[in-house]
Amino acid sequence: MAEIVIQNVRKDFGDFTAVKSSSFRIEDGEFFMLLGPSGCGKTTTLRMIAGLELPTSGEIYIDGEEVGQKPASQRDIAFVFQMFALYPHMNVRKNISYPLVSQGMPRAQVREKVAEAARILGIEKILDRPVGGLSGGDRQRVALGRAIVRNPKCFLMDEPLGALDAEFREHMAEELRNLHDRMGATTVYVTHDQLEAMQMGDKIVVMNHGVIEQFGTPQDIYDKPASRFVAEFIGSPSMNFLKFHDSLEVGATSVTLHHETLHIPALREPFDGDMIYGVRPEHVRLSDASGYRGEVIATEYLGTTQIVTMKTHNGEVKARIGSEQPARVGESVGLDFNGRTVTLFDTQAGRAIRSDLNEGVLSHV
Structure with missing residues (x-):
């Protein structure tokens, strides 16, 4: 796993500035939340960490290496999307093993890693089922399994629970946090849901209009808001x-x-x-x-x-x-x-x- 450092990162799309000179540090093994309303710049920040967007200026370090201008394929990260992004013509086992097979990993090692991921996620009994008939929660577990088998330096998650109903979202949030604690993985998680961020995060960055309003622990942000925006956005x-x-x-x-x-x-x-x-x-x-x-x-x-x-x-x-x-x-x-x-x-x-x-x-x- 790895420490992630963001230094004075800015992202422009033409005349529009999506992220304005942001700096923060994500410690090795931390569950880190990027929180804010729609359009605040949190997903753009995550995509720059992933290499899906390149910063206009600034530096991004993963495990001590400057990767700001490197593509996603050279960053050793795993990305989990909101809409699962599974291959519908493959069963669960093949979806999870796909990144390993693409790397040319020996079959025996692939089987071992898939079995381990399935055990961690509790999906051993559905490995040979088609993904089309699975519930939303099981599909999300499959997407997580495909990320876990790669053993990347960090996991990046873009509102992975957004497509689930409210009751199941709470259950999956607990599972995600427990999974993180077992694996000790560095995880960066984007959400607009302040309850989700407070429930799962070790640290939170609150963003608004491309600017970091506050950075700290959930307790600090709740008890000591740095701005009226944070005080109004956090709490119900x-x-x-x-x-x-x-x-x-x-x-x-x-x-x-x-x-x-x-x-x-x-x-x-x-x-x-x-x-x-x-x-x-x-x-x-x-x-x-x-x-x-x-x-x-x-x-x-x-x-x-x-x-x-x-x-x-x-x-x-x-x-x-x-x-x-x-x-x-x-x-x-x-x-x-x-x-x-x-x-x-x-x-x-x-x-x-x-x-x-x-x-x-x-x-x-």
Whole structure:
């Protein structure tokens, strides 16, 4: 397996720039997620790593070798597509063995490698079946088997679960992560599904309009979003955003929203202007003791929890609270925010305003 390093990689298609000067490192054996909405540049980045697209500028290293201008055939990678890309006239065994047969590998060795891949994926009983009659999940396992037998330096996956229904996608996501852990393979995985990325990834790059918004572990990205885009894209429901204006000095630990003082982590830099007070729904409580009020405009029952939406002077707030707690549409309630989990954003730039890491959970690097 191999470390992958991306240095100042850019990709232009005529006048359109799909990826803008991106840099990040994928550690050997890591399960790495490229996450973002449609058109953000994540698939183009993956295709450049694979050699299916050549970068306009920048460098790509796989296992210490610069491969930016080399074709896919010279990179020792395996690519798994969303639509499986199986050969319909071949059975499962021949689909899996095809890349090995094409390389001229001896038959006995081919049989051994196919049997091992089938055992890992639990598809020994379907090796002699035609692929046309298989379920979506079994077809995806066959596609994975064809990648595994090559024993490449890294696996590249472009939304491989996108064609599966929601329930089976969750099951296959668990299987993929377990497979990765058993093999210790370096895996780069593209998805637009933030839940999928959070569930499987060791590290995540969040992209938007060809730019890397944030790079880090799932926990860091959730707890310490570097921009409003990341805070809004990650989480369901997404973070609450309350607009206000204030003048803050270094070390400030509170802000004023509609005449009420609300706590924040200690600021590492001063700021004066329009800001956004960001807080996750699970960090909002309904409290009669709070002077910051909102009117309940909707409730959504989710079994053990409920999502309560309130209208305030600074914007709407969603709270994830226990379903046993009363919340009636039309009533006025006090809102209490966990100040240590709050993120402040610059309204104009959309970036997180730096806070003291020792006092809270905020940082933007």
